[in-house]
Amino acid sequence: MTMETISANRSFGGWHKQYTHQSEVLGCNMRFAVYMPPQAEEGETVPVVYWLSGLTCSDENFMQKAGAHRVAAELGVAIVAPDTSPRGEGVPDDPEGAYDFGLGAGFYVNATQEPWAKHYQMYDYIVNELPALVKSELPVSDSWSISGHSMGGHGALMIALRNPGMFCSASAFSPICNPMEVPWGQKALGNYLGDDREQWRQYDTCELIRTAREVPPILVDQGSDDSFLAEQLQPERLVRAVASSGLDFELRMQPGYDHSYYFIASFIEEHLRFHAEHLAAK
Amino acid sequence: MTMETISANRSFGGWHKQYTHQSEVLGCNMRFAVYMPPQAEEGETVPVVYWLSGLTCSDENFMQKAGAHRVAAELGVAIVAPDTSPRGEGVPDDPEGAYDFGLGAGFYVNATQEPWAKHYQMYDYIVNELPALVKSELPVSDSWSISGHSMGGHGALMIALRNPGMFCSASAFSPICNPMEVPWGQKALGNYLGDDREQWRQYDTCELIRTAREVPPILVDQGSDDSFLAEQLQPERLVRAVASSGLDFELRMQPGYDHSYYFIASFIEEHLRFHAEHLAAK
Numbered sequence: 390m391t392m393e394t395i396s397a398n399r400s401f402g403g404w405h406k407q408y409t410h411q412s413e414v415l416g417c418n419m420r421f422a423v424y425m426p427p428q429a430e431e432g433e434t435v436p437v438v439y440w441l442s443g444l445t446c447s448d449e450n451f452m453q454k455a456g457a458h459r460v461a462a463e464l465g466v467a468i469v470a471p472d473t474s475p476r477g478e479g480v481p482d483d484p485e486g487a488y489d490f491g492l493g494a495g496f497y498v499n500a501t502q503e504p505w506a507k508h509y510q511m512y513d514y515i516v517n518e519l520p521a522l523v524k525s526e527l528p529v530s531d532s533w534s535i536s537g538h539s540m541g542g543h544g545a546l547m548i549a550l551r552n553p554g555m556f557c558s559a560s561a562f563s564p565i566c567n568p569m570e571v572p573w574g575q576k577a578l579g580n581y582l583g584d585d586r587e588q589w590r591q592y593d594t595c596e597l598i599r600t601a602r603e604v605p606p607i608l609v610d611q612g613s614d615d616s617f618l619a620e621q622l623q624p625e626r627l628v629r630a631v632a633s634s635g636l637d638f639e640l641r642m643q644p645g646y647d648h649s650y651y652f653i654a655s656f657i658e659e660h661l662r663f664h665a666e667h668l669a670a671k
Numbered sequence: 672m673t674m675e676t677i678s679a680n681r682s683f684g685g686w687h688k689q690y691t692h693q694s695e696v697l698g699c700n701m702r703f704a705v706y707m708p709p710q711a712e713e714g715e716t717v718p719v720v721y722w723l724s725g726l727t728c729s730d731e732n733f734m735q736k737a738g739a740h741r742v743a744a745e746l747g748v749a750i751v752a753p754d755t756s757p758r759g760e761g762v763p764d765d766p767e768g769a770y771d772f773g774l775g776a777g778f779y780v781n782a783t784q785e786p787w788a789k790h791y792q793m794y795d796y797i798v799n800e801l802p803a804l805v806k807s808e809l810p811v812s813d814s815w816s817i818s819g820h821s822m823g824g825h826g827a828l829m830i831a832l833r834n835p836g837m838f839c840s841a842s843a844f845s846p847i848c849n850p851m852e853v854p855w856g857q858k859a860l861g862n863y864l865g866d867d868r869e870q871w872r873q874y875d876t877c878e879l880i881r882t883a884r885e886v887p888p889i890l891v892d893q894g895s896d897d898s899f900l901a902e903q904l905q906p907e908r909l910v911r912a913v914a915s916s917g918l919d920f921e922l923r924m925q926p927g928y929d930h931s932y933y934f935i936a937s938f939i940e941e942h943l944r945f946h947a948e949h950l951a952a953k
Contacts, residue, residue, distance in 0.1 A: 400933035456738030458936065651682035
């Protein structure tokens, strides 16, 4: 496996870089971004926070808008931000170009339905191919955490729940926590996986929580003025699913905040400190 | 004068808002952005840092990418980010759509040449119309500072030098500090002001420094790996102009940093603390 550097910016004493590589899993060329803190230049391996972005995003949104580099530099933590779907010639998109399906909306699942199955294998990409590439090419340790926003919050929680022991902690901003029961999730899961709702359960955080084991500590922030709160996010479903589980779980409603990166920026420091604490304890 | 709120995001306990208003000076509808810190909700008036963005930018780039809200919230400072040129139907653009002239590239001058003179009056807009509007509509005090990046660094320094007493401090990232002598500046000044180079001097920081009075403290950061350093920025010209002036001036070369917002984000905290110190001393 090899990857190519396509941009590099000095940032808070470390480096923000974008890489491309040929993804075997997705059958296309993929781009991802890494923030590598100054400690990595001093010969250390550093722990990693994987960040999964939301609908319409690429590897760039979080790196440009979250203000996370400052804290990552202080804590000595790398951040890896993949793209949100396969891209490029031959990769099919929503037939009507909708923002919530197809390009920019891979939903971190392995599609089983045509024409999506050939390329839309984002679950395997995030869980297997990308971490292996990062580990082989960059000075990172085996301590990983995962976080994300909206569709990426769904991805982060779902992937942490399905892979016991892989992550020291998981967090999410405004996650689509019960995709089986909301329009965004129903559209994506129905198209990528087909009509059999039994197949959807493996990608639904609220479903997975009921049977999960070895669940890492979880922190969730949700803005109370998020315009998607009532229809798409419904965090009360997550609270109910967790209620009798005994999990190390906290959901914080943040008064007045919306679904934007201004919300993420306001609380990313607390998420990174939460992850750093659990990464250090490994 | 009235203005209309077109977006509002809670951010670090304060508010990021975008406003539109009809600009008499520019003859078009203009948008600008304000970060108002939490202190303003507690009934205080707060000092203002005006931020002038660079080529191709709008009111959005700094607010989304600089990570400045956190520090502004802590310091109790408002940030006002105007657009970089007039916009809208009837506002002429570079005939070839170049990125360095016309829309997104007003250069903070009052154009005298047609077809630009009717709308391209950005100097008057920034110095007079916008601050009066902000003062009349928002809970701000009379303590103001000014900063900017690249074309906006030129604007910030030039406007501070031309308006003694208006600003408590001025700063710049990667400023076009001697526009008369570099291609970006020559194109803009030649087109907006005509061929008479005498007319250009009033908008050239290095020229203004020679005769300036009541100059506020100035801080400049410049990345050493900025791809525009040698051709367009040439900070050594600024150092020479300041050398025997006795001004309170510091230029810091930042090793490895480029022209991007990652550079701005890395040092904006130091600029805001620099401004806050001088704003408080007024």
